[in-house]
Amino acid sequence: MSVRKKAAVIGLGHQALEDHLPGLADSQFAQLAAVCDTDSSKVAAQAQQQHVPGFTNIRALLADVRPDFAIVAVPHDAGREVIKTCAAAGVHVMKEKPFATSPDEAAELVTLCDKAGIELMVTVQRRFHPVYIAAVQLLEQIGQPYLVEGRYTFHCLDPAAGWRGRASLAGGGALIDMGYHLVDLLIWYLGLPDRILADTSTAAHPDADYDAEDTALVHLTYDSGLYGSLLISRSAGPKTEQLTVTGPRGAVVIERGRVRRFAPDGQLIESLTREPAWPSAATAQIDCFCRVDHPHARGPEGVPAVTTSPLALLGGPPVIDAPGPHFAWPPIEDRDVEAVTGQLMSAVSIPDRSGAVAALEDSLASFLGVRHVVTTCTGTAALHSMYAAAGIGPGDEVIVPALTFHATATPLFHLGARPVLADVDTGGQLDLDDAARRITARTKAIVTVHLWGLPENMDALAAFSTRHSLMLLEDGSHAHGATWRRQQVGSFGRAAAFSLNGPKPLSAGEGGFVATDDTELYYRVLLHGQYNKRCRREIPADHALASYAVTGMGLKLRIHPLAAALAHAQLPRLKGYLAGRETVAARMRKALRGVPGIDVPHPPSHAGPAWYALPLRYRPDQLAGLPAERFLEAVHAEGADEVDLPGSTRALGDHPLLHTPGALLPGYADHQGPAADSFTTAQRVHGSTVKLPVWHRDQDLQLAEAYTAAIIKVAEYHKDLVK
The missing domain is CATH 3.40.640.10 (Type I PLP-dependent aspartate aminotransferase-like (Major domain))
Known part of the structure; x- marks a missing residue:
């Protein structure tokens, strides 16, 4: 019989009550072991209701309960010290967004967690919700997107109340607190924008004393021709959370608990609804956090050790879930x-x-x-x-x-x-x-x-x-x-x-x-x-x-x-094919330029490639020695099945026919070719080449970007594969 991981919830505010405690109640791999808050009345109420011990001191909780991981849902400015305390005790952390209140703090926490050998994951992420996952499939039906509109608003009576009104405590206002969700979804669905222009305002309540923005408007531009905007406000009603993506074959409207697809003329084609709308996302993320074995954490026998890796190979969601093949040639008309x-x-x-x-x-x-x-x-x-x-x-x-x-x-x-x-x-x-x-x-x-x-x-x-x-x-x-x-x-x-x-x-x-x-x-x-x-x-x-x-x-x-x-x-049609390939190859090379472990080709300006493939040079020395085969396995797990290592195109010195052809060709009985290791650069280039297909249609740009996103994701989290 397996034993579930022990979880502590630190911070008993709204998010803990609405998301984390219900999420733990439904988890297959974790169970609530303790609660903690500085408010003793909240602790007493939840300890009694959840039938677990309660604490007002984090160190006492960690010493007495020894949880496997903690879900931290405290005010933004308090998160840093809580994570430090958990790291010192070797306890993994699921941290309520935002990850940190500044880039410097984020870098500090990453270094801290690496040294302590603990995992840190931001929660709760919309991408674990079934409705948001279903939206990925619907987005494939509308063609190459050209417009995205996001809106996340609600009316807060007093934006100056509590710690959220102070940028020094919250790390920012509506954009970091609420915009996190829309930005995360935007990148997940569509990739990183090429240009961003953002404006913020604290003008909703002129007489109130606060400096954390109540409203933000973000304009986005992608080189593919996709444009859009995000409106985030904690002062403008009504309460709305919506992301609309429009393409030539219609639009997908994603809301909390519902996703709908519309025809270009606005006619509803299909609608998916999930009720209750949210706790299942928290449960899914908690289970993902727990279910994949990590060298850091060795739990009781039969229990998956804690993991926070977003890599699909280690239990995270894949970048691409559309079934293959993703590339077929030639295009038959x-x-x-x-x-x-x-x-x-x-x-x-x-x-x-x-x-x-x-x-x-x-x-x-x-x-x-x-x-x-x-x-x-x-x-x-x-x-x-x-x-x-x-x-x-x-x-x-x-x-x-x-x-x-x-x-x-x-x-x-x-x-x-x-x-x-x-x-x-x-x-x-x-x-x-x-x-x-x-x-x-x-x-x-x-x-x-x-x-x-x-x-x-x-x-x-x-x-x-x-x-x-x-x-x-x-x-x-x-x-x-x-x-x-x-x-x-x-x-x-x-x-x-x-x-x-x-x-x-x-x-x-x-x-x-x-x-x-x-x-x-x-x-x-x-x-x-x-x-x-x-x-x-x-x-x-x-x-x-x-x-x-x-x-x-x-x-x-x-x-x-x-x-x-x-x-x-x-x-x-060959010239048209090649022009399309050049466009896609340029986008892919731009996306991968500067990615650790990956070198992209740089043909001279007077060369016009046919891009039979996009050959990348894999640099394991930049990724902690991660073997190319393991890197490729992780990329395939992200759904990028068409990425591969060259097989038949290889260092010719590897072939017996080039060394001792006499076994098959009698006229060469006395022929002795060069030693297999005579062409070290050819062997090194072949052994470090990872190749991608190069698509040629505008509607393939999103898939090409997803492939580069899969490679970037594996490179970014390569340490999870070598621990």
Whole structure:
């Protein structure tokens, strides 16, 4: 049989009677063990009613009862000393808002609680109330919000009465006392505003003696186009507590105990009501505080130890509760379905350059600004054909970045060539100093990879290849539409290979293509994987290799017509996709800039990324050594399931095929690749990369912000994961 945690309630004012005592009565994990107040009559009344001992001295309570945690509901200016006393006794604290009366006091209390090994949580938070939780689901139905209006008012007969009228005692007036709830909900639902303008007033009672504002008006602006205001007053009636969020598909009105969703014309669509409206929130928060084990507190056997961590992994509410998947690619519209079904009815095989294949290749050549494009069945096939057509063969060496997808290197084995790995810099791009050290008399080419859609420094690469008389080739599989100094990636080298695999910026479901301005190389790409009709019709009859047209090099690597039809339908929207991704990526990078443990990419102003993903650099040294896997586990618990660690795109030195290919490829029986630890930067960059999807629609901004909020939350509370 489990034993519930012992709780003491310190301060027997209105909040204790209305929230905390009823909340404890319904708790699964805690029970009231004592009450305390400086007013002996209140103590006597509640001790008798609750059947627990009563105290007027906190130290006596802590010594006699030894509670596991205390709920502190005292005047604002008294909270600091109560928390200090509890910390000295090793007693965890749930503190009635506000957390502190000044930033300096807040910093002092955080340090104090950390040193004492106790947890401190602000109560009662609206977000634990079932109605406010239900509002999250309704907010998803109204689209990207553009207007938020909050109002929390009631009429106080004498704002000068008691300690609340003095800013020095209360830490502020209506804004800190009442506005806390609206501000907390606003951040929970919509994230931090980008700009805030606030005005306060003490003019409601000109003849009264008080300096804590009775009214505050706060104006809010978000870069997403969301605007709003909050009115908080303890002098203006009637009593109202309401938050209204409006989007293109309607509005959600959140009140204490009720949430309603309206159509754009004001018609009520649905309404949810919870009665009684409040004690369940206090109970839910108390249970959350108790139910997750913490290294700090070791309770009786069978009893969850006290926790105040807001992390979902440790029992707190998640940032995102919408079911996944949260990212799907490519976006399929009616025109895509029509293109594919139309092709299905027309032809399921195109052996020459006609129909959907010709249309796609022409459009891609125009888009990239190159003379020739040849489509293939996969990106791997495109790389294979590019290398073969470039004349790379037995004994040749090609410099390949040590951090990429393996197919950048592995087709070279099938040509008798040798991939020579070169390390990358701390940004994951090719380290040209290391590449220079790898050059030998057999080095024929260098291939650059625009990893995650971020363009490589093509000025430096072009100069490097010229200086060392190397052929420059590009792997643009992540980077369709990316630019360097406004020139399309894939048009810098002698040739470029791209993938059209499912999640790529331009998708055919499966496919690839080679792009080049070199007509001779174009003919050889055809001969490598497009034998017979294409070769016979596109290679001039008087060409030296025309006699090989029927057989080519014996491989058939043609794209499927249905894949070509899909990619051709998608291509006109690619620039729009990328513009949307740039907007979202900028917002996400701005939100994460300066977050401990997270470094965001900073591409130069003349680079136009395709943002195949947003690669973040994880810095465990800034988060008390928290392993990336544990960090990711916590982020997933917050509902951000699409955040992940790179898998197949990794340090190539990890693959056995790059070390001892002879086990699979007999021609390489004597080949011995570099040691697995030869490319330390590639391994370090891969091991510290955490990547996010980059959405492209305006309506996805809220989800993108929720993902960054999940990362920020885990970074902020990382100590809860390493205690």
